[in-house]
Amino acid sequence: MLKHIYDRMHILLLKETLIHADETTMQVLDEKDKKPTSKSYMWLYATGAFGPQRFLYEYQPSRSSKHPEKFLKGFKGFLQTDGYAGYNGVPDVIQVGCLAHGRRGFTDALKALPKDATTTKTTAEEGLEFCNQLFKIEKTLKKLKPEERYEKRLEQSKPVLEAFLSWLQIREKQVLPKSALGKAIKYCLNQWTKLSAFMLDGRIEISNNRAERAIKPFVIGRKNFLFSKSPKGATASAIVYSIIETAKANKLNAYYYLNHLFEKLPNIDLENIDELDKLLAWSDSVPEECKIPLKN
Incomplete structure (x- = not known):
């Protein structure tokens, strides 16, 4: 169910002007043609400071450049990273450094x-x-x-x-x-x-700290759960992290927001984009009880 929200967030992310990206290691035990002790990766793609906040995590078995190339296919804006060469192959983007x-x-x-x-x-x-x-x-x-x-x-x-x-x-x-x-x-x-490219647009930030901060919840979680059993489990983790961290960034209580999604998703036409968009974390249609009260 949550993958429908994830996929919609992905489509909207590619329409942004600026995307921050980062990646960190993880361990997946049952990967084809790989030892259980080998490294896999959780990639992170985030929007800039302006507009609705979106954070998408993606599990992949390697740190290969083909993964951001595929995930960001169709994106034509500024891509801000820490300088890792694996992002250099993403076409039609302006690279921004940190x-x-x-x-x-x-x-x-x-x-x-x-x-x-x-x-x-x-x-x-x-x-x-x-x-x-x-x-x-x-x-x-x-x-x-x-x-x-x-x-x-x-x-x-x-x-x-x-x-x-x-x-x-x-x-x-x-x-x-x-x-x-x-x-x-x-x-x-x-x-x-890349380091001086932040001068090109006022929406760009001087560093990639936004992505580094966004990857930390997964890094902290990894210290506790240690590994994923299978690629399917790693992908499920990526989807759940995406939903929860995006909810938090949009000042929602993640628990109540997930309850809202599990209540609504089985009862709507999942092919209806308008209906799906009403469930996104930044939508005005999200119930008040899901929102964290603003401090006076």
């Missing part, structure tokens, strides 16, 4: 340095400060409409990005390429087109 990952490289470099490495420390701190400046700007623009945020970024973020790129190009020649700092700089340069 500055939080770029920033993390500099924080890791600082942690890896000995206490007496003053010059390298200063350089890593400089790179970190560029990232911090960009995040501080984003914080001030958070409540603006996309059009306003786009204009403000041109005024405030663009000069910082230009200075950051110039700094990266200079420092790349001055640090050891295989050092933690060298890798942080190389990551930013290799990903620069």
